[in-house]
Amino acid sequence: MANTIIGSSIVIDGEISGDEDLVIQGTVKGKISLKESLFVEASGVVEADIEVQNVDIAGRVTGNIAATDKVELKADCRVVGDVRAPRILIADGASFKGNVDMDVKER
Amino acid sequence: MAATKEFSSTGGDATVIGPSILISGKLTGDEDLTVRGRVEGELNLSKTLIVETSGIVKANVSVRNAIVSGVVVGNITASESVELTREGRMVGDINSPRVIIVDGASFRGHVDMGNAEPRPQSERPAARPVVRPATTSRPATVPARAAIPVARPAAKPQPPPIAKVEAAAKPENKPAPPPPPPQPVLVGEAGKKKVLVKKKK
Numbered sequence: 001m002a003n004t005i006i007g008s009s010i011v012i013d014g015e016i017s018g019d020e021d022l023v024i025q026g027t028v029k030g031k032i033s034l035k036e037s038l039f040v041e042a043s044g045v046v047e048a049d050i051e052v053q054n055v056d057i058a059g060r061v062t063g064n065i066a067a068t069d070k071v072e073l074k075a076d077c078r079v080v081g082d083v084r085a086p087r088i089l090i091a092d093g094a095s096f097k098g099n100v101d102m103d104v105k106e107r
Numbered sequence: 108m109a110a111t112k113e114f115s116s117t118g119g120d121a122t123v124i125g126p127s128i129l130i131s132g133k134l135t136g137d138e139d140l141t142v143r144g145r146v147e148g149e150l151n152l153s154k155t156l157i158v159e160t161s162g163i164v165k166a167n168v169s170v171r172n173a174i175v176s177g178v179v180v181g182n183i184t185a186s187e188s189v190e191l192t193r194e195g196r197m198v199g200d201i202n203s204p205r206v207i208i209v210d211g212a213s214f215r216g217h218v219d220m221g222n223a224e225p226r227p228q229s230e231r232p233a234a235r236p237v238v239r240p241a242t243t244s245r246p247a248t249v250p251a252r253a254a255i256p257v258a259r260p261a262a263k264p265q266p267p268p269i270a271k272v273e274a275a276a277k278p279e280n281k282p283a284p285p286p287p288p289p290q291p292v293l294v295g296e297a298g299k300k301k302v303l304v305k306k307k308k
Contacts, residue, residue: 003125007138010122014132014148020125030132 008043024059042076064098126161134166142177160194173203175212182216 003020006012010026019035024044032038032046037054040046044059051066058074065071067085075093082099090096121139124130128144135151142162150156150164155172158164162177169184175195183189185203193211200217208214 003123004128004144005121005123007122007136007140009138010134010136010140012130012132012134014130014134016128016130018125018128018144020127022125022128026122026136 006044040077124162158195 005023006026008025012028015031017033021036022034023039025041027045029047032048033051038052040057040059042058046061049063053068054070055067056072057077060078062080064082070087071083071085072089073079073094073096075091078095080097084101088100088102124142124144126143131147133149137153139155140152141157142164143159145163147165150166150168152170156170158175158177160176165180167181171186173183173185173189175197176192179197182200188205189201189203190207191197191212191214193209196213198215202219204221206218
Protein backbone atom coordinates (compact mmCIF):
# COMPACT_ATOMS: atom_id res chain seq x y z
CA MET A 1 0.00 0.00 0.00
CA ALA A 2 2.40 2.52 1.11
CA ASN A 3 5.67 3.06 -0.64
CA THR A 4 7.43 5.11 1.93
CA ILE A 5 8.12 3.89 5.42
CA ILE A 6 10.07 5.71 8.07
CA GLY A 7 11.20 2.88 10.32
CA SER A 8 11.11 2.89 14.07
CA SER A 9 14.75 3.76 14.67
CA ILE A 10 14.83 6.59 12.17
CA VAL A 11 14.90 10.23 13.22
CA ILE A 12 14.31 12.90 10.62
CA ASP A 13 14.79 16.53 11.45
CA GLY A 14 13.63 18.63 8.53
CA GLU A 15 11.05 18.64 5.86
CA ILE A 16 9.28 15.79 4.09
CA SER A 17 7.22 16.38 0.99
CA GLY A 18 5.82 14.11 -1.65
CA ASP A 19 2.95 12.68 -3.63
CA GLU A 20 2.56 9.28 -2.06
CA ASP A 21 1.50 7.58 1.13
CA LEU A 22 3.86 7.85 4.04
CA VAL A 23 4.04 5.57 7.06
CA ILE A 24 5.87 6.84 10.11
CA GLN A 25 7.07 4.38 12.72
CA GLY A 26 9.98 6.53 13.84
CA THR A 27 10.44 10.19 14.68
CA VAL A 28 9.92 13.16 12.40
CA LYS A 29 10.47 16.76 13.43
CA GLY A 30 9.87 19.73 11.20
CA LYS A 31 7.24 19.70 8.51
CA ILE A 32 5.33 17.14 6.49
CA SER A 33 3.41 17.98 3.35
CA LEU A 34 1.91 15.25 1.23
CA LYS A 35 -0.73 14.97 -1.43
CA GLU A 36 -1.73 11.55 -0.15
CA SER A 37 -2.20 9.83 3.18
CA LEU A 38 -0.05 9.93 6.25
CA PHE A 39 -0.06 7.09 8.77
CA VAL A 40 1.51 7.68 12.14
CA GLU A 41 1.77 4.26 13.66
CA ALA A 42 1.78 3.51 17.37
CA SER A 43 5.55 3.80 17.62
CA GLY A 44 5.60 6.97 15.56
CA VAL A 45 6.42 10.36 17.03
CA VAL A 46 5.79 13.48 14.98
CA GLU A 47 6.66 16.96 16.08
CA ALA A 48 5.75 18.76 12.93
CA ASP A 49 3.16 20.74 11.11
CA ILE A 50 1.29 18.42 8.82
CA GLU A 51 -0.42 19.19 5.53
CA VAL A 52 -1.87 16.11 3.88
CA GLN A 53 -4.98 14.72 2.31
CA ASN A 54 -5.69 12.07 4.94
CA VAL A 55 -3.98 11.31 8.18
CA ASP A 56 -4.39 8.33 10.51
CA ILE A 57 -2.76 8.79 13.86
CA ALA A 58 -2.09 5.98 16.29
CA GLY A 59 1.10 7.44 17.74
CA ARG A 60 2.06 10.82 19.10
CA VAL A 61 1.74 14.04 17.17
CA THR A 62 2.63 17.51 18.36
CA GLY A 63 1.85 20.20 15.82
CA ASN A 64 -0.89 21.57 13.69
CA ILE A 65 -2.65 19.26 11.28
CA ALA A 66 -4.38 20.42 8.12
CA ALA A 67 -6.00 17.77 5.98
CA THR A 68 -7.96 18.30 2.79
CA ASP A 69 -10.04 15.20 3.44
CA LYS A 70 -9.93 13.47 6.78
CA VAL A 71 -8.14 13.27 10.10
CA GLU A 72 -8.55 10.16 12.17
CA LEU A 73 -7.32 9.92 15.74
CA LYS A 74 -7.09 6.28 16.73
CA ALA A 75 -7.61 4.81 20.15
CA ASP A 76 -4.17 5.13 21.68
CA CYS A 77 -2.92 8.26 20.00
CA ARG A 78 -1.80 11.43 21.71
CA VAL A 79 -2.24 14.60 19.73
CA VAL A 80 -1.48 18.14 20.75
CA GLY A 81 -2.22 20.86 18.21
CA ASP A 82 -4.92 22.31 16.08
CA VAL A 83 -6.72 20.10 13.61
CA ARG A 84 -8.35 21.44 10.49
CA ALA A 85 -10.16 19.13 8.10
CA PRO A 86 -13.66 18.59 6.69
CA ARG A 87 -13.88 15.21 8.40
CA ILE A 88 -12.40 14.56 11.79
CA LEU A 89 -12.79 11.29 13.65
CA ILE A 90 -11.74 10.84 17.24
CA ALA A 91 -11.90 7.31 18.55
CA ASP A 92 -12.65 6.32 22.09
CA GLY A 93 -9.40 6.26 24.03
CA ALA A 94 -7.69 8.92 21.97
CA SER A 95 -6.01 11.76 23.78
CA PHE A 96 -6.25 15.13 22.10
CA LYS A 97 -5.66 18.73 23.05
CA GLY A 98 -6.21 21.56 20.60
CA ASN A 99 -8.71 23.25 18.39
CA VAL A 100 -10.87 21.48 15.87
CA ASP A 101 -12.01 23.21 12.73
CA MET A 102 -14.24 21.29 10.34
CA ASP A 103 -15.40 24.34 8.48
CA VAL A 104 -13.05 23.96 5.59
CA LYS A 105 -14.28 25.05 2.22
CA GLU A 106 -11.86 22.95 0.23
CA ARG A 107 -13.75 20.14 -1.42
CA MET B 108 12.32 -2.04 -11.04
CA ALA B 109 12.73 -2.63 -7.38
CA ALA B 110 15.38 -5.17 -6.72
CA THR B 111 14.30 -5.65 -3.17
CA LYS B 112 11.28 -7.54 -2.02
CA GLU B 113 8.07 -5.56 -2.06
CA PHE B 114 6.40 -5.02 1.23
CA SER B 115 2.94 -6.38 1.59
CA SER B 116 2.40 -4.88 5.00
CA THR B 117 3.70 -1.90 6.86
CA GLY B 118 5.36 -3.99 9.52
CA GLY B 119 9.01 -4.83 9.54
CA ASP B 120 12.18 -3.02 10.18
CA ALA B 121 12.83 -1.40 6.87
CA THR B 122 12.70 2.23 5.98
CA VAL B 123 11.90 3.19 2.43
CA ILE B 124 11.81 6.66 0.97
CA GLY B 125 9.45 6.37 -1.98
CA PRO B 126 10.11 7.83 -5.40
CA SER B 127 8.00 10.96 -4.99
CA ILE B 128 9.22 11.82 -1.51
CA LEU B 129 11.62 14.65 -0.76
CA ILE B 130 13.25 14.83 2.64
CA SER B 131 15.35 17.85 3.38
CA GLY B 132 17.06 18.07 6.69
CA LYS B 133 18.76 15.64 8.94
CA LEU B 134 18.05 11.93 8.98
CA THR B 135 19.49 9.56 11.54
CA GLY B 136 18.72 5.96 12.35
CA ASP B 137 19.82 2.47 13.30
CA GLU B 138 18.31 0.46 10.49
CA ASP B 139 18.66 -0.08 6.79
CA LEU B 140 17.39 2.73 4.61
CA THR B 141 16.34 2.44 1.00
CA VAL B 142 16.09 5.66 -0.95
CA ARG B 143 13.98 5.74 -4.10
CA GLY B 144 13.18 9.43 -3.79
CA ARG B 145 15.29 12.38 -2.73
CA VAL B 146 17.13 13.06 0.50
CA GLU B 147 18.94 16.35 1.01
CA GLY B 148 20.94 17.48 3.98
CA GLU B 149 22.59 15.04 6.28
CA LEU B 150 22.22 11.31 6.66
CA ASN B 151 23.60 9.22 9.52
CA LEU B 152 22.89 5.52 9.81
CA SER B 153 24.46 2.70 11.77
CA LYS B 154 23.37 0.23 9.09
CA THR B 155 23.19 0.13 5.32
CA LEU B 156 22.10 2.85 2.96
CA ILE B 157 20.75 1.68 -0.39
CA VAL B 158 20.25 4.33 -3.04
CA GLU B 159 18.19 2.73 -5.75
CA THR B 160 18.24 3.78 -9.38
CA SER B 161 15.52 6.35 -8.88
CA GLY B 162 17.08 7.65 -5.68
CA ILE B 163 18.90 10.95 -5.35
CA VAL B 164 20.90 11.81 -2.26
CA LYS B 165 22.41 15.24 -1.92
CA ALA B 166 23.83 14.94 1.51
CA ASN B 167 26.81 14.20 3.60
CA VAL B 168 26.38 10.56 4.39
CA SER B 169 27.76 8.66 7.33
CA VAL B 170 26.82 4.97 7.33
CA ARG B 171 28.21 1.51 7.83
CA ASN B 172 27.62 0.32 4.27
CA ALA B 173 26.44 2.22 1.24
CA ILE B 174 25.22 0.73 -2.02
CA VAL B 175 24.71 3.37 -4.67
CA SER B 176 22.68 2.58 -7.77
CA GLY B 177 21.25 6.06 -8.07
CA VAL B 178 22.78 9.48 -7.67
CA VAL B 179 24.79 10.72 -4.72
CA VAL B 180 26.18 14.21 -4.51
CA GLY B 181 28.13 14.65 -1.32
CA ASN B 182 30.66 12.86 0.76
CA ILE B 183 30.20 9.33 2.01
CA THR B 184 31.93 8.09 5.12
CA ALA B 185 31.36 4.40 5.63
CA SER B 186 32.79 2.32 8.44
CA GLU B 187 32.69 -0.82 6.30
CA SER B 188 32.14 -0.41 2.60
CA VAL B 189 30.91 1.73 -0.24
CA GLU B 190 29.75 0.14 -3.47
CA LEU B 191 28.96 2.00 -6.66
CA THR B 192 26.97 -0.30 -8.90
CA ARG B 193 26.91 -0.05 -12.66
CA GLU B 194 24.03 2.40 -12.52
CA GLY B 195 25.51 4.43 -9.70
CA ARG B 196 26.61 7.99 -10.20
CA MET B 197 28.41 9.92 -7.56
CA VAL B 198 30.23 13.19 -7.08
CA GLY B 199 32.00 13.58 -3.78
CA ASP B 200 34.57 11.98 -1.58
CA ILE B 201 34.48 8.44 -0.30
CA ASN B 202 36.05 7.55 2.98
CA SER B 203 35.78 3.85 3.65
CA PRO B 204 38.07 0.87 4.18
CA ARG B 205 36.42 -0.98 1.29
CA VAL B 206 35.44 0.82 -1.87
CA ILE B 207 33.90 -1.07 -4.77
CA ILE B 208 33.40 0.67 -8.07
CA VAL B 209 32.09 -1.57 -10.81
CA ASP B 210 32.21 -1.11 -14.54
CA GLY B 211 29.61 1.38 -15.69
CA ALA B 212 29.59 3.42 -12.51
CA SER B 213 30.38 7.10 -12.73
CA PHE B 214 32.34 8.77 -9.99
CA ARG B 215 34.24 11.98 -9.41
CA GLY B 216 35.99 12.69 -6.17
CA HIS B 217 38.54 11.43 -3.73
CA VAL B 218 38.78 7.94 -2.39
CA ASP B 219 40.34 7.38 0.97
CA MET B 220 40.56 3.83 2.25
CA GLY B 221 41.80 4.96 5.61
CA ASN B 222 45.23 4.29 7.06
CA ALA B 223 45.75 7.58 8.91
CA GLU B 224 47.39 9.32 5.99
CA PRO B 225 45.82 12.47 4.66
CA ARG B 226 44.28 11.74 1.31
CA PRO B 227 47.07 11.73 -1.19
CA GLN B 228 46.69 13.62 -4.42
CA SER B 229 48.24 10.80 -6.37
CA GLU B 230 45.31 8.56 -5.50
CA ARG B 231 42.96 10.56 -7.61
CA PRO B 232 44.00 9.27 -11.01
CA ALA B 233 44.11 5.78 -9.59
CA ALA B 234 40.51 5.94 -8.48
CA ARG B 235 39.08 6.55 -11.91
CA PRO B 236 40.11 3.58 -13.98
CA VAL B 237 39.29 1.14 -11.25
CA VAL B 238 36.76 -1.23 -12.67
CA ARG B 239 37.63 -4.28 -10.68
CA PRO B 240 36.30 -5.33 -7.29
CA ALA B 241 37.94 -3.88 -4.23
CA THR B 242 40.02 -6.90 -3.53
CA THR B 243 41.93 -6.38 -6.73
CA SER B 244 41.76 -2.62 -6.73
CA ARG B 245 43.33 -2.29 -3.34
CA PRO B 246 46.90 -2.95 -4.48
CA ALA B 247 46.44 -0.20 -7.03
CA THR B 248 45.81 2.37 -4.36
CA VAL B 249 48.10 1.20 -1.63
CA PRO B 250 51.30 2.09 -3.46
CA ALA B 251 49.86 5.52 -4.08
CA ARG B 252 49.49 6.08 -0.37
CA ALA B 253 52.81 4.54 0.37
CA ALA B 254 54.43 6.90 -2.07
CA ILE B 255 53.64 9.93 0.01
CA PRO B 256 56.11 9.39 2.83
CA VAL B 257 58.62 8.79 0.13
CA ALA B 258 57.75 12.13 -1.32
CA ARG B 259 58.18 13.90 1.99
CA PRO B 260 61.97 13.81 2.01
CA ALA B 261 61.76 15.05 -1.57
CA ALA B 262 63.25 11.91 -2.96
CA LYS B 263 60.39 11.14 -5.34
CA PRO B 264 61.19 11.84 -8.97
CA GLN B 265 58.14 14.03 -9.71
CA PRO B 266 56.66 15.36 -6.52
CA PRO B 267 53.73 17.68 -7.05
CA PRO B 268 53.93 20.92 -5.11
CA ILE B 269 50.92 19.88 -3.06
CA ALA B 270 52.80 16.94 -1.71
CA LYS B 271 55.35 19.29 -0.24
CA VAL B 272 52.61 21.27 1.45
CA GLU B 273 51.16 18.14 2.94
CA ALA B 274 54.53 17.03 4.07
CA ALA B 275 55.13 20.35 5.77
CA ALA B 276 51.76 20.24 7.42
CA LYS B 277 52.40 16.88 9.05
CA PRO B 278 56.10 16.64 9.74
CA GLU B 279 55.94 14.54 12.90
CA ASN B 280 53.18 12.27 11.78
CA LYS B 281 55.61 9.40 11.59
CA PRO B 282 59.27 9.09 12.35
CA ALA B 283 60.94 9.84 9.08
CA PRO B 284 61.99 6.67 7.36
CA PRO B 285 65.27 6.72 5.56
CA PRO B 286 64.44 7.95 2.09
CA PRO B 287 64.82 5.18 -0.42
CA PRO B 288 66.59 6.04 -3.61
CA PRO B 289 64.28 7.13 -6.37
CA GLN B 290 65.11 4.30 -8.70
CA PRO B 291 64.14 1.16 -6.78
CA VAL B 292 60.72 2.50 -5.96
CA LEU B 293 59.13 -0.81 -6.74
CA VAL B 294 61.14 -2.53 -4.06
CA GLY B 295 60.21 0.17 -1.61
CA GLU B 296 56.58 -0.14 -2.51
CA ALA B 297 56.56 -3.84 -2.03
CA GLY B 298 58.07 -3.44 1.38
CA LYS B 299 55.63 -0.71 2.32
CA LYS B 300 52.70 -2.71 1.15
CA LYS B 301 53.55 -5.55 3.43
CA VAL B 302 53.97 -3.25 6.37
CA LEU B 303 50.61 -1.65 5.67
CA VAL B 304 48.83 -4.96 5.45
CA LYS B 305 50.32 -6.03 8.71
CA LYS B 306 49.16 -2.87 10.39
CA LYS B 307 45.61 -3.26 9.15
CA LYS B 308 44.97 -6.76 10.29
